[in-house]
Amino acid sequence: MDSVGQISRMICVPIMGESVEQILNAMHQAKSLGADVVEIRLDCIDKLQFEPKRDLKLLIGNKPLPVVVVYRPIWEGGLYKGDEEARLQALFLAKDLGADYIELELKVASDFMKVYKLSQHSGSKIIVSCCVDNLRTLQEDPTNFVAKLQSTGADIIKFVLGAVNITDIAKVFDLYSHCQVPLIAYGTGERGLISQLLSFKYGGIFAYGSIEGNAIPGLPTVDSLGKVYKIENINANTQVFGLISKPVSHSKGPLLHNPTLRHMGYNGIYVPMFVDDLKDFFSVYSSADFPGFSVGIPYKEAVIDFCDEVHPLARSIGAVNTIIRRRNDRKLVGYNTDSEAAISAIEGALKGRALAFGAKTKGARVVVFDIDFDRAKALADAVSGKAFRFEDLVSFEPEKGAILANATPLGMHPNMDRIPVPEESLRDYELVFDAVYTPRKTRLLKEAEAAGAIIVSGVEMFLRQAAAQFNLFTGLKAPEEFMREIILEKF
Numbered sequence: 001m002d003s004v005g006q007i008s009r010m011i012c013v014p015i016m017g018e019s020v021e022q023i024l025n026a027m028h029q030a031k032s033l034g035a036d037v038v039e040i041r042l043d044c045i046d047k048l049q050f051e052p053k054r055d056l057k058l059l060i061g062n063k064p065l066p067v068v069v070v071y072r073p074i075w076e077g078g079l080y081k082g083d084e085e086a087r088l089q090a091l092f093l094a095k096d097l098g099a100d101y102i103e104l105e106l107k108v109a110s111d112f113m114k115v116y117k118l119s120q121h122s123g124s125k126i127i128v129s130c131c132v133d134n135l136r137t138l139q140e141d142p143t144n145f146v147a148k149l150q151s152t153g154a155d156i157i158k159f160v161l162g163a164v165n166i167t168d169i170a171k172v173f174d175l176y177s178h179c180q181v182p183l184i185a186y187g188t189g190e191r192g193l194i195s196q197l198l199s200f201k202y203g204g205i206f207a208y209g210s211i212e213g214n215a216i217p218g219l220p221t222v223d224s225l226g227k228v229y230k231i232e233n234i235n236a237n238t239q240v241f242g243l244i245s246k247p248v249s250h251s252k253g254p255l256l257h258n259p260t261l262r263h264m265g266y267n268g269i270y271v272p273m274f275v276d277d278l279k280d281f282f283s284v285y286s287s288a289d290f291p292g293f294s295v296g297i298p299y300k301e302a303v304i305d306f307c308d309e310v311h312p313l314a315r316s317i318g319a320v321n322t323i324i325r326r327r328n329d330r331k332l333v334g335y336n337t338d339s340e341a342a343i344s345a346i347e348g349a350l351k352g353r354a355l356a357f358g359a360k361t362k363g364a365r366v367v368v369f370d371i372d373f374d375r376a377k378a379l380a381d382a383v384s385g386k387a388f389r390f391e392d393l394v395s396f397e398p399e400k401g402a403i404l405a406n407a408t409p410l411g412m413h414p415n416m417d418r419i420p421v422p423e424e425s426l427r428d429y430e431l432v433f434d435a436v437y438t439p440r441k442t443r444l445l446k447e448a449e450a451a452g453a454i455i456v457s458g459v460e461m462f463l464r465q466a467a468a469q470f471n472l473f474t475g476l477k478a479p480e481e482f483m484r485e486i487i488l489e490k491f
Ligand SMILES: O=C1C[C@@](O)(C(=O)O)C[C@@H](O)[C@@H]1O
Pocket: 243, 245, 250, 251, 252, 253, 294, 295, 296, 297, 321, 322, 338, 465, 469
């Protein structure tokens, strides 16, 4: 991996095992998954069983990877409640036994470092860290923490923020430019995820990942860091594309866009962006490093207000799912790639059938059902269709060859047992299309298939909208066959 100063950029797995055996197993697992270093949390080991001398010897003597030893006290968000002296002694012991890194909290670091400087026989690097819960309640500018952390004489400093909003993470990224020593900085929780994915872009030396099955909120899996995001390729010039949504972790966009960017030799990364407030988001993420966004539920309509220009099709639909920061004037331009994607997915399934012909040449007659009747009416009016109350769907008798399309998120992972329409209403449709793409075959599609309809999965639409998005993002022609192969393999 590249290096920052004298220290290499590394993928680090925090291990919170309750026993030495569990930790050793997890270390081996982390290594096999491609981690470069592990962080051992001594405070998570069952305190009745933990014997520092014996256990640290075992852990450090048998480590398959470099280790960071952390013994987090309760006053800094950890589990250790015991005597402070004993805690510091255990860390000192870890250093003596050859731990590659030991981590000290800012409050105790200076005192400890005095002792450390007297010691002659250890090559351990010292990480000095501090955790801040919430930037909003903090009286100080976070850059003050960087100064304080640096002044301890640490080899590496670490700033951890309980991220409340994705815009907090931008402040974390700013810290890198205020720092003279290697820095680890990130936000925790789902909103903090991008701080791991983009750490190497901003000059971070660690990106943390978790082991599948042992998820830690806000940490990507080590496997995804290596295989999906390939963060070892990321550098200061990497362009960041992202999906603005809430929630966002369900999206398979990263699985599709990242390999496609690489396949086309484009220095870019596509990341999930958990956004709470669109206004804040666009005011903070305004640099040319963020040249394009996908927009997901629930923001496709609201985001229009933040676009400087909106493509006429997106304007007439009233929804934007793609935003480009135009290169020459940096203006945000909104597009909709969903509409064409849905229609062409349905046409693809109906190829050669009279129905498609009919629908296309005569113009489909559109009937809209929505729990919110006013919403149904507004859409129906816009497409010269008819609106009905949702309850009427069961008794509605569609004409021969009708298509039923679900445009709600009902049935989407993890609520896969949900179905947006009563099953009895499926009997008369020629084709049923579901815009939901996780799972590939929703309950609606399974029932529709059993009722004899042609079914079209949201995956088809997903693929097509993403390909059109890729064209807009990069100005390149999306490699559709390549993208289809990924979908077949990974979705
Ligand atoms: O509807 C979708 C799906 C999506 O939100 C996602 O989950 O990846 C991405 C959007 O661009 C698209 O319009």
